[in-house]
Amino acid sequence: MKSFEFFEPTTLAEASRLFAEEHAQLLAGGTDLVIGMKAYTETPQSVISLQRIPGLAGITTYGDSINIGAMTKVREVELSADVQQHHTALAEGASEIGSIQIRNLATIGGNIAHASPAADTVAGLLVADAQVDIASADGERSVPINELFTGPGQTVLAPGEIITRFRLPKPASGSHYIKHKIREVMDLAFIGVAAAVNLDNGTITDVRIGLAAVAPTPVRATEAENLLSGNAPTPELLEEAGEAAASGCSPISDLRCSAEHRREMVNILTKRTVQNALARASGE
Template sequence: MIPVPFDYLRPATLAEAVAALGSAEEGKLLAGGQSLLPVLRLRLAAPTLLVDLGAVPGLRGVQLSGADLVIGAMTTHAEVAASDLVREHAPLLAAAAATVGDRQVRHRGTLGGSLAHADPAADLPAVAAALDAVCVVAGPSGRRSIPAADFAVDLFTTALAPDEVLVEVRLPSTAGWAVHYEKFHRTAQSWAIVGVAAAVRRDNGGIGAARVALTNVGPVPHRARGVEEALAGAPATAEAIATACAGAAEGTDPVDDLTASARYRRELARVLSTRAVCRALGVRAD
């Protein structure tokens, strides 16, 4: 299909992008375009203005800032996955980014675009929530920070104001943590039916702390706090991990759709959480 008519602007500065969004009747940002363009073609979105961020400087790259890893919102999935800094300080994000879509999508799609699109089946929003990431956004009044766990507020809806731009993602370092991203999907390029992001810190042979977040078990990423509390202090055994992950679906709100029932997704939440933690720790699951 053909999108509805819209104006197109490629600003040279962040301030111009923010101003353009503020003046538009219905403005949309174009980052990598891997999610937006199909939506436009299906006429599920009808913006009056498309603001292309491709020429705005300072929105791409990876760097350390004190104890935080800072990733520009326009950094592609492929760049995130290949970055030595990300692999060292946020290995879970690097592992998950390497699984997004296919090679073409990973070289065009961006970290910020994925978070701002807020698709409940997307891989990276749950990973950002698990890693206690902070989303830094810019608007007419300056910059503000939004915890990744609060960034998605509903289906395809974020805490961004209509005239705000996600500029960077800040993550506290998890260097040395054991990590794994586990997802179940029908084909290699399809969306996750359920995904689990797990990061575990070892302590004296057991589990000192854990962070677990789930993809596609509700309208927004689900941080499995109950699982995290049960894992903390537990021995690093398959039995203990399975017991701790038994309640992974608690608090979730999955839907019935053409790919899976809500009941099946809840069962996947339990199974994949157990598998993700076991694989992160190198424990053979029963």
């Protein structure tokens, strides 16, 4: 790896100032950055660790609302009883990342800020309708998760801006995440699909569907959501929703699989994940 300057600031303001410089990279868990540096695909001149800044890690619950600090380990997200109960899809997504050793290092903030369309926590955050809190030396702001990403590896974050927290205000009574992959564990998502629903007397009152690795950014399947919302789920309706999700996405072909296969799997897995979320919502 190339030599670099290493900083361990203790305040967000200091970190933000350092991060605003050119060729600076943030170090959270390091599970993406260090690999990139070893492979010379990342050659930062300065690396700014977030480890010593207090208050960035941990999961706190206020009634139904859950806040997850950006420096929270993915393993903690996976094992949190509150996340498992209210945002099952997110806990399931977290459990799909790498190995346990990796999950004990990797942070949810890093998984999101890396802005891979295939990130395993992203579909769960999309269907949780998470708010992303961002800090910089100039102050704080907040964006909805579905407005964070602008392209592969690209976000709306300005130079010096650091993700501090994910706020998950709306619990879902049923949610589920499915990852299409070859290997049982330690595989990257060929595609990822999450669904979250609330039911009222057999009618879908809330529904959110998040898709990973089928477009330049993680996306919501809004057409499919609109078809389902306000209706009682039927097999025919689920079929339509699956097809709507598939035709609404824009996957690519790469060495893992073809765009056509990805699209077909969006159809199949949207049906399945909505069905599973519905089953959970109705206590099955």
